[in-house]
Amino acid sequence: RQCEMGGAVQLVFVKYKTHGINIYRKREGDSDWVLLGRATMSPFLDNRPLPQIGKAELRRYRAVYVYKDQQVGQFSNEVAISCAS
Numbered sequence: 001r002q003c004e005m006g007g008a009v010q011l012v013f014v015k016y017k018t019h020g021i022n023i024y025r026k027r028e029g030d031s032d033w034v035l036l037g038r039a040t041m042s043p044f045l046d047n048r049p050l051p052q053i054g055k056a057e058l059r060r061y062r063a064v065y066v067y068k069d070q071q072v073g074q075f076s077n078e079v080a081i082s083c084a085s
Contacts, residue, residue, distance in 0.1 A: 003083035007050040009059060010043040011079075018065040018072065026060045027051075038066060056084040 020040035
């Protein structure tokens with residue numbers, strides 16, 4: 001889990017016997033977690049550009065398993081990754 005040039009982040013996960021994971025993110029200024037997407041294969045690539053070129057951004061992620069289109073289990077621990085151009 002590291003930030004690549006331009007702000008791309010690869011999130012590696014193991015889905016075990018589930019159908020995938022839902023990945024949520026929270027940016028500075030967000031009041032709540034936002035669903036970023038569903039991943040059925042690892043790694044998940046977050047290739048959103050940085051909001052401001054030259055300014056670092058702290059990206060926070062968490063995930064939850066999905067089985068038959070339903071979220072199951074508890075959310076993962078939060079992961080914070082600092083990105084800069």
